[in-house]
Amino acid sequence: MIKLGYARVSTQEQNLALQLDALKKEGCKKVFTDKVSGVKSSKPSFEKLMEYARPGDTIVIWKLDRLGRSTVKLIELMEELKQKGINLKSLSESIDTDTATGNLFFQFMCMLAEHERNVISERTKAGLESARARGRSGGxxxxxxxxxxxxxxxxxxxxxxxxxxxxxxxxxxxxxxxxxxxxxxxxxxxxxxxxxxxxx
Known part of the structure; x- marks a missing residue:
């Protein structure tokens, strides 16, 4: 069970030093870095980190937005981490899913994900019904x-x-x-x- 750091800057930003210093101070044994926009779904080093991490490990980040800008994608990622038994710690937001309070936050995020899926499902059904009412067959x-x-x-x-x-x-x-x-x-x-x- 080790701490693994992840740092990211966008293509416009240049300096990873602040994040790297914080992750080193936190005691991360290995740090993965990306230089890519937050809106991009592909983050090569983060994907390698996910493959490297094992159950019981903790992924440490400087701030939640380092994982991406989409709230829905962040929730989905947190669900994936939970299923793999990997903890997440965000230094800026003081979130640590290895603690009781952090785990409660984790569960709340999973509830939001489930709610979001239900809302999307309901809206899709409503959209199909509306389309049928306008004479479209749907599908x-x-x-x-x-x-x-x-x-x-x-x-x-x-x-x-x-x-x-x-x-x-x-x-x-x-x-x-x-x-x-x-x-x-x-x-x-x-x-x-x-x-x-x-x-x-």
Missing amino acids: RPKGLSQRYLKISVEVKEMYEKNIYSTVAIREMFQIKSQPTLYKILQYAGADVKGFVKKRD
């Missing part, structure tokens, strides 16, 4: 996989927040092309009028 649109259908509501919500560009949204959800993103948004019932000009 999978041509060219959309089951994975895209499952994330359609989340993609729509991210799009309608008007914070991220369509390129960032595609990277976040691993959507291959702009037309596919357009289809996903249409399926979810988003207002995509003037989509290409407005977003790109």
Whole structure:
């Protein structure tokens, strides 16, 4: 049972020193680092860390946002860690899932994940019923996989927040092309009028 550190800076940031110093002070035996944007789903060193970690180990980070910017993805990651018996410690937020208080936080995050899945399921059903009421048969649109259908509501919500560009949204959800993103948004019932000009 050891402490494993993870540090990340975005492509615009340069210095890992602050995070590395904190992780070293915490007593991490091995530290993995990435230099990649938080919206990107692929973080090579973090993926290696997940393969390296064993049950009972603790992954230490400087701050929760080092794991990514999407709350839903963070919750899913915490669920995965729990299933593998790996603890998580965030130094800035004073979160440690190896403690009673931290474990309670962990359980709360898992409850949020379950709630989010239920909400998405209900919205998908409501969307299909609304489509049928407008004379559409529903079902999978041509060219959309089951994975895209499952994330359609989340993609729509991210799009309608008007914070991220369509390129960032595609990277976040691993959507291959702009037309596919357009289809996903249409399926979810988003207002995509003037989509290409407005977003790109």
